[in-house]
Amino acid sequence: MKLVQVGIDLGNSMLKGATFKKGKAETVKLPNRIRFDKNVNPKAKVMEIDGKTIYLGIGALNNNVLKHTRTNLLEQVLVIINELYPEESDLKVDLNLGLPPEQLFNDVFLKKYQDKFPIGQDIEFTINKNSKKVYINSLDVKAEGYSGFVHIVDDIDEKQDILSIDVGGGTIDLCNYIYDYEDEMYYPDVTYTIETGIIPFAEEIAKLFNSVHGADIDQRKIDNILKNALDVIEYKGNEYKVEDYLKALNPLVDSIMNEITNKYGTLDKYIVIGLGGGYNTFHRMIEHLISKEIKLDSETQFYANALGYLEQ
DSSP: OEEEEEEEEEOSSEEEEEEEETTEEEEEEEESEEEOSOOOOTTOEEEEETTEEEEESSSEEOOOSSGGGOSSHHHHHHHHHHHHOTTOSEEEEEEEEEEOHHHHTOHHHHHHHHTTSOOSSEEEEEETTEEEEEEEEEEEEEETTHHHHHHHGGGOOOOSOEEEEEEOSSOEEEEEEEEETTTTEEEEEEEEEESOOHHHHHHHHHHHHHHHHTOOOOHHHHHHHHHTTOSEEEETTEEEEGGGGGGGGHHHHHHHHHHHHHHHOOGGGSEEEEESTTHHHHHHHHGGGOSEEEOOOHHHHHHHHHHHHHTO
């Protein structure tokens, strides 16, 4: 039985997994969606476990801001492990997961979350009719947002205070970092979680678009456009600029910025680092408030938490 280290970011919008093979990072992603009714969608990862069949990666969002209350987390972890190691049928896994800081520091929430992942026993299932067995050898839960910073901190050559903003599907996780001149390194100061994310952004843009055009565009289409940083909405043969509908986000963004400012002060006193699949859209709304930032490539921005879980 092969022992592997796996980091999984169970986002409200996307599931992201990471591991290292021969010293090189490998990553995978899957939409946080689940169906239980039979269907023929070829994108589905079809899992049979404990007498039930689950279609993962398609269907309705399986999101819940309070992750310890989310259902089917174990199944989602198993499917990401399989995506990282599709050729393996029998694995022992050191599992590294994350929680928003305020949930991580809540002992009751943390215990309920940990209890969803049975340690020290074989878990048997099939994926697309291939038999699999996973043994969770250990479980470690890290802080979302901060873990993303851990992944990139060695590449930062600055001394000004930093604020990381990790925009996920259902939460925005923040942490400021202060440079210690004696130790010549950054230390985290204050963590904070705002319980909203990119999912309501897509909902608000879809509402405005449908209202203006008498349309019935699906929120999932807008969600895909935002996650992939596209500039146009295609509808009935026409193209519409996404930027023309970003005003729908003003009330949400104003509320978020009020919380950030009350906690950390204004953004212009920090070097801002953006993380998470929703940051690009959020950045379009707040870039005029930022005086200095470190821009990450899209892969690093997206997978930073999952990789950071492995690096602590």
